[in-house]
Each structure stands twice: as C-alpha cells, then as structure tokens.
Amino acid sequence: MxxxxxxxxxxxxxxxxxxxxxxxxxxxxxxxxxxxxxLAQPIVYEALWLSIVTSLTSMILAAFLGTPLAYLLARGDFKGKVYLESLVDLPMVLPPAVAGVALLLTFGRNGLLGRYLPWSIPFSTAAVIIAQTFVAAPFFVRSAVNSFAMVDANLEKASLTLGVDSWRTFWRVTMPLSFPGLLGGAVMSWARALGEFGATIMFAGNLQGVTRTLPLAIYTAMESDLQAAMVIAGLMIMFSLLVLIFTRRVLRLSRGVAKCLR
Amino acid sequence: MLIIVLFAFTILVFGFKYGASDKDNELVILAASSLTDSFAELAQAFEADNPGIRVKLHFAGTQKLRTQVEQGVQADIFAAANQRHVQALVEQGLVSQPQVFAHNWLVLVVPEDNPAGIKTLKDLVKQHRLVLALPEVPVGSYSRQVLQKVEEDLGNNYAAKVLENLVSEETSVRNVLTKVALGEADAGFVYGTDLHSDLQDRVLAIPVPRKYNVQAGYYITKLIGSDSAAAQLFIDYVLSRKGQAILSGYGFQ
Incomplete structure (x- = not known):
C-alpha cells in the first residue's frame, strides 16, 4: 500500500x-x-472581443453541423464508417500549419473553391471562424458520438413503441441523456477555437480588430512589448480556467438531474 | 520510479548534447530573415575555406532575434537588418560594436497577374489588398517610411489612404512575399534581395524611386558571451572581397 x-x-x-x-x-x-x-490598450481589448466573438461562433457552428453528423456516426450502420470516423478525427491530430495551407488552397483567392466565390475570404474575420471551426469541430463531434452511443437504445425503443415519433424521441429522450457529453464537447471545441493560432495566422492573416485574436496578439506583442504579451497570456489562462470550472459545475448538476429522471 | 529516472536522464543527456556544444569548432549565427539565401551560401563557402568549423544558422525577424539575445540565447554572431535593434543590444552590453556589411533597398511587389492593376506607388491609394510587415519588423518600419516620403511629396493624406488598404501585418519579410506570390495580397513591400528567392517568378517587382526609397543597413556583431575564436573569422570573411561578392550575387550593395 x-x-x-x-x-x-x-x-x-x-x-x-x-x-x-x-x-x-x-x-x-x-x-x-x-x-x-x-488591458486598456486596443491591441489587448480588441483581441479579447474578437476572440470571444469568433470562438463562440465556431462553437455554435460546430454544434449545429456536428450534432447531426455525430448522430449519424453513432446510430448509423454503414460501410466505411471506420474510415469516415477517422476522417472526422483527422484535423485533431494534424499540425495547425497543415490546416492553414489546406484552407488557403481551398478558400484562397486562387483556391479550389475560393476562385468561384464573388468575395475573397483570407484576411477577413470569416477566415478566422473557418480556421477555428476546421480545427475545433472534431472535438465536438468526437465527444457527441460517444455520448450518443452511451444512450441506452432500449429507452429510445420504448419511447417509439409508446407511439412517440422519432423526432420527438430524439428531443425528449436522446438529447437530455446525452446533454452532458454534448456540453463537454462544445466546451472542448470552444477552448480549441480560442487557442487557435497556426491556421489563423497562415490563412486569415494578422490585423488588429479584424483577424488578430488573443493568441495572435500574444505573438505580435512578443515582437515589441513583452509585458502586453504576458497580460494577454494571463488573461487567457484566467478566462479558460473560469469556463472550465463553470462547465464542470453545470455538468455535475445536469448529471444529477439526469439521474433523478431515470 | 524507474520511468522517472529514465525520463530525467534522457532530458539531461539530450540537454547537454543539444545545449552546450563544442565551442571550438561550432559557430552559431543569428541572422535576419532577409539574409536567408545569401547567408546559407556564405556559411557554405566559409566552411569550405575553414575545414573543421561548422556553422549553424538561425533565421528569424531581427526584432525576434533581439528578444532571443535579451533572453540569453547561446550564440556567437548576430546579423541584423537594421540599426535600432542592434543599438539597443549594444546599450545593454550584450553585443560588441556592430559593423555595416551590406545595404538593401525596398521594392514594391505585386502578383504576376497584378489583379489590382498597380503600376506605381500612386496606385496604392486605389482599393486593393496591401500586406506589410509589422512596424517592429525592420522592413515594416522601412515600408512606412517610404509611404511617409511619398506623402511629403504628394501630400493629400497619402500614407493614411494607403494604410486603409492594409489587410495583414506579417512577422517577417518572407511572409509578405509569400502572401503576394500566392495572389492573396495585391501588393507588399519587400527587399530587392528577396527577389532572388524561389518565389521571384510569381511576382512582378515595381522599383521604388530613389528619392522615396529607404536604404536598409545590415549590421553584424559578436555576442559578448561568445568565446568562439571562429566568430571574428566569420565576420572578417563576410567583410572580405569574397564574402561581399557572394552578398552582391543576391542583390546586396
């Protein structure tokens, strides 16, 4: 012992x-x-505001588009599912620089899709959100697949045999039971989006108030003002810690509620 | 426990292997990004002429290398793309008196298909996507000086109008060149010597007239902590006729 x-x-x-x-x-x-x-310097507060807006948008995008995909992967039974799952996980393991190059070659002005678009994406706030969603959404999907898979299929079956249609069964049974996992996944993807650096600086560029998020502001401040860099770093640490603690609390609460319902 | 011991042991062994080096035959050089190609060739020629000495090159923006020196990086030589950052290090007693070893000029670059139709400096007030280096990066500060000089001549709030087109501030001159070469940016200022790199076929260079241009001085100096005998040898080599010939091959003056 x-x-x-x-x-x-x-x-x-x-x-x-x-x-x-x-x-x-x-x-x-x-x-x-x-x-x-x-904190009163524009390089700091503009970056803070931009980071909050873009990372939350990326998280919402990941949740909206990721939930159906996760449900498909958890419930669906089709050929090549393993490959599809690996594909979805891929952005998680790739270096962000790979994402940056890939996004430039896709959405850049001369890119695969970018050349057909009437407006150009790089150097815009939209590019920041695309970069963040690209690297962060897989964290949500992975977690959502797991939590859907853990929902007892018998409960769903019971609901269906009692005459509740599948749409309502999803919202009344599957969603509440997998909510803690979905929330956890959303927080993970938000955190990853908040910290996104490599893909952003390559694909979206670096301009105050438009594309310079907190990590890029740290990098930029390191060129001239070490103290500003430290302040932003401290800000990110405190901010992230608060959100993590908050989520833990909510998760514990919702798990308790889920237990009571059962 | 065994794992921890092994872990600590590995760190120690590799730490020594990569941290401290054999001072007598290794030369660590910190050089500005714009020296990437020319210093690679200089180092090769120097090694060939001085068998036994190995040159290790680290390239980054001058402002970043300055921070590294201030944080106590182990190196022997610092080759900077402007005077300001080197002078700051001299005042802190971290490097010895610098010597000028080359000069460079700015050029305006546009993608080869020139989508914004920029032909002269005046066209920069038209709406387009301009990429500059950060003001702390030497080329970024030179670029803004060029804009100021044009404004003194043309007036009309020229510099402010041009900077309204700024879409990104890059951390090195090479990043500016890449963004233009990829066609993502419509224009950017780089050094004339950057046109001697692999990307030269993908951009058009528009010369900046002498009266607006800024001469960038390159300074080389020895770090105070360096006890490498080869350091002075290398500095002499850069200043020698042979070294200067290599530099001018890349467009330095």
Whole structure:
C-alpha cells in the first residue's frame, strides 16, 4: 500500500508542478496595475472581443453541423464508417500549419473553391471562424458520438413503441441523456477555437480588430512589448480556467438531474 | 520510479548534447530573415575555406532575434537588418560594436497577374489588398517610411489612404512575399534581395524611386558571451572581397 501511494503521489506531484510552474510564472511577473493598464490598450481589448466573438461562433457552428453528423456516426450502420470516423478525427491530430495551407488552397483567392466565390475570404474575420471551426469541430463531434452511443437504445425503443415519433424521441429522450457529453464537447471545441493560432495566422492573416485574436496578439506583442504579451497570456489562462470550472459545475448538476429522471 | 529516472536522464543527456556544444569548432549565427539565401551560401563557402568549423544558422525577424539575445540565447554572431535593434543590444552590453556589411533597398511587389492593376506607388491609394510587415519588423518600419516620403511629396493624406488598404501585418519579410506570390495580397513591400528567392517568378517587382526609397543597413556583431575564436573569422570573411561578392550575387550593395 505504501509503495503504491509513493508510486501514485510522486509522479502526480511532478506532473502537477510541470503544469503549474510555467502557468504561475506568467502571474509572478504581473501586477494588478500593469494588468489594468495593458488591458486598456486596443491591441489587448480588441483581441479579447474578437476572440470571444469568433470562438463562440465556431462553437455554435460546430454544434449545429456536428450534432447531426455525430448522430449519424453513432446510430448509423454503414460501410466505411471506420474510415469516415477517422476522417472526422483527422484535423485533431494534424499540425495547425497543415490546416492553414489546406484552407488557403481551398478558400484562397486562387483556391479550389475560393476562385468561384464573388468575395475573397483570407484576411477577413470569416477566415478566422473557418480556421477555428476546421480545427475545433472534431472535438465536438468526437465527444457527441460517444455520448450518443452511451444512450441506452432500449429507452429510445420504448419511447417509439409508446407511439412517440422519432423526432420527438430524439428531443425528449436522446438529447437530455446525452446533454452532458454534448456540453463537454462544445466546451472542448470552444477552448480549441480560442487557442487557435497556426491556421489563423497562415490563412486569415494578422490585423488588429479584424483577424488578430488573443493568441495572435500574444505573438505580435512578443515582437515589441513583452509585458502586453504576458497580460494577454494571463488573461487567457484566467478566462479558460473560469469556463472550465463553470462547465464542470453545470455538468455535475445536469448529471444529477439526469439521474433523478431515470 | 524507474520511468522517472529514465525520463530525467534522457532530458539531461539530450540537454547537454543539444545545449552546450563544442565551442571550438561550432559557430552559431543569428541572422535576419532577409539574409536567408545569401547567408546559407556564405556559411557554405566559409566552411569550405575553414575545414573543421561548422556553422549553424538561425533565421528569424531581427526584432525576434533581439528578444532571443535579451533572453540569453547561446550564440556567437548576430546579423541584423537594421540599426535600432542592434543599438539597443549594444546599450545593454550584450553585443560588441556592430559593423555595416551590406545595404538593401525596398521594392514594391505585386502578383504576376497584378489583379489590382498597380503600376506605381500612386496606385496604392486605389482599393486593393496591401500586406506589410509589422512596424517592429525592420522592413515594416522601412515600408512606412517610404509611404511617409511619398506623402511629403504628394501630400493629400497619402500614407493614411494607403494604410486603409492594409489587410495583414506579417512577422517577417518572407511572409509578405509569400502572401503576394500566392495572389492573396495585391501588393507588399519587400527587399530587392528577396527577389532572388524561389518565389521571384510569381511576382512582378515595381522599383521604388530613389528619392522615396529607404536604404536598409545590415549590421553584424559578436555576442559578448561568445568565446568562439571562429566568430571574428566569420565576420572578417563576410567583410572580405569574397564574402561581399557572394552578398552582391543576391542583390546586396
């Protein structure tokens, strides 16, 4: 028992310190006055606003288009499903730079689709949202597939045999039971969208107020103003931590509700 | 436990292997992005003339290399694309007195099919998609100086009108060139020497008249912490007739 404890505790401590020390190092160098002063600079607050708008839009897009796809993958039984699933997972494992090149070659002015579009996408806020959705949506889909698959098919069958049509069964039975997983997936994809850097700077460019999201603002500030970079980094850490804690709480609550319903 | 020990051991071994190097025969050079092709050839020629010395090149924007030097990067030589960043390092006592080793000029580039129909600097006020480097990047600050000089001549709020067309601020001169070569941007300012790269066939260069142009001085200097004997050897080589011939082959003056 003693031995097991040591084996568990020592590596856990090392791992935790490995996360905490670098994250803490950012705050060691910050004080409140500096933080507030930098927050009032356009490079910081414009990036914050842009990041909030684009990452939430990407999350909503991922949820709207990803939920039907996830349902199809979880319930459908068709040839080549394994390949389709791997394809959907692909953007998660690819380096963002690959996504950046791929998006440029698709939606760029001379791109596969871009050449037929009447307006041009790169260097626009739309490009930021496309880049974020491309890399973040698979996180939602993966999580949604799992939570749909965990819903007991007998409950759905029971609902159907009681004369409730399949549309209502989906909304009344399947959705509430898989909600925690869907919410978790949405938060993961939001977090990934918020942190998106590589694909954005390659595909969308870097202009304050239009395409310069928080990660790009950190990168840009590193060229001239290390303190601004630290403030933005600190902002992202606190912001992300708050959302993660909030989600944990909501998840726990909704799991409790789901249990009561059963 | 064994795993942790192995892990720590691996870090130590590789840390030493890649961190500290054999000072006598290795030369680490930090060089501005715009020196990418010319310094690759210079290093090769230098290695051929000085057997046993290995040159390691790191290219990035001058402003980024300056930050790396300030953060204590292990290197021997810094070749910068402007004076401001090197001077800041001299004042901090991090590098020795710099020497000018080359000059460069700006050119305006447009994609080869020139979709916005830009033929002169005056056309930059027309609506198009302009890409510049960040003001902190040397070429970005030179580009804005060119716009100011044109405005002094033409007036009419020229610079502000041109900057309304700005769609992206890139972190290095090579990124500006790439965006124009891909046809995503309609125009951008790069160095004349950048036209000697692989992308030259995909862009048209529009010369910037002398009276508006900005001469970019390139400065080379030794890092104070460097104890490499080869460092001075390399600086001398760059300034020698042979080194200068290689540089002018890439369009430097």
């Amino acid at each position: 003693r031995k097991l404890q040591a084996v568990v505790i020592v590596p856990s401590l090392i791992m935790l310190l490995f996360f905490l020390v670098p994250l803490g190092a950012i705050f060691v160098n910050l004080d409140l006055m500096l933080f507030l002063a930098k």
